[in-house]
Amino acid sequence: MGKIVVKTVILLVLGYAIIFAGISAKENTGALWYRDQVAVLMYHHVHDVDQSLATIPTELFSSHLDYLIGKGYNFISSQQFKQFLEGGSIPDNAVLVTVDDGYESFFDHVYPLLKEKNIPAINFVITEFLDNPSGGNIPYLSHRQVEDIASAAADIDFQCHSHALHRKSESGEALMIARIIGKDGVQETEGEYKERIKKDTRTCIDSLNQSYPKTIDSLAYPYGIYDELAIQLIKEEGIRYAFTVEEGMVTQQTDPWQIPRINAGGPWITAESLHQNILNHVVAATK
Known part of the structure; x- marks a missing residue:
């Protein structure tokens, strides 16, 4: 008994x-964590063997997504994000996933999880590698892979991370703002600098459009480094939204050429700490 x-x-x-x-x-x-603002998450490389300060294992990336879903976050598309910046409405607890560089790991590890969980995202591509995916230190996406993803997932967007500016000059300056010195030892003129940045932006758009024939109007600054002149130059080539690495939430008052993001792609960032970091940056509502 x-x-x-x-x-x-x-x-x-x-x-x-x-x-x-x-x-x-x-x-x-x-749960209502915030409204009328967006947490733009920044990732780079998702891989189970490679290690770096910007590389996380597939399982950790998946846990981020699942945890945020469980906490009541709503993942939005790049189109919803743009409409929000133009005055449109978005769901409460809005999150936008962005992935920089255009590594092949996006095709192998990130995209399958996004598709499985029905989560939109933007991939900012360094387009010089689209024709030569093995030309960098890590394998990159090919035109064919971009085309395959785009044809299967309407909410996976591809945008620019420059064509060939994701490097630094001999003096250590980011090429987006540096005045480079040619082989003849002569520094480029202001006019030459402007044309180089404008040409790179045009080339990035044209190259990406070969496999992704949609509007390319967004760019993530290489290394997150830019200045007022760089903003002006990319504007002139049709870039309407530019993303930084500065941490913060996006509101409708955010400068669309200085969009902050929240780093989510470090191997030390747990799902719980990512959630807390988002909350730490929530902008207080004003009446």
């Missing part, structure tokens, strides 16, 4: 635990 009572008590406890867990999950899903 005693054993029956004990078993009954255990079953009741387990039953209540399941009920309360379900209630807790529902309450979490309906």
Whole structure:
């Protein structure tokens, strides 16, 4: 008889635990963390062998997505994001996933998870590698892979990370703002600098359009480095939205050529700490 009572008590406890867990999950899903702003997440390389300060394992990336879904975040597309900046509405707890550089790991590890979980994203591509994916230190996306993803997933967007400016000059300056010195030892003129940046932006757009024939109007600054003149030059080539590496939330008052993001792509960033970092940057509502 005693054993029956004990078993009954255990079953009741387990039953209540399941009920309360379900209630807790529902309450979490309906949580309001913020509204009328967007957490733009920044990733780079998702890989299970390679290691760096900007590389995370596939399992960690997946845990980020699952945790945020469980916490009631709503993943939005690049189109929804642009409409928001133009005055449109977005869901509460809005998140936009961005991935820089255009590595092949996006095709192998990131895209399958995004597709499985029905999550939109933007991939900012260094387009000089599209014709030569093995030409860098890490394998990059090919035109064919971009085309395959784009044809299968309408909410996966591809935009510019420059064509060939993701490098630094001999003096250590980012090529987006540096006045480079030619082989003849002569520094480029201001006019030559301007034409180089404009030409690179045009080339990036044209190259990406070979496999992604949609509007290319966004750019992530290489290394997150830019200045007012660089902004002016990319504007002149049709870039309407430019993303930085400065941390913060995006509101409708955000300068569309200085869009902040929240780093999510470090191997030390757990799902819980990512959630907390988003909350730490939430902009207080003003009446």
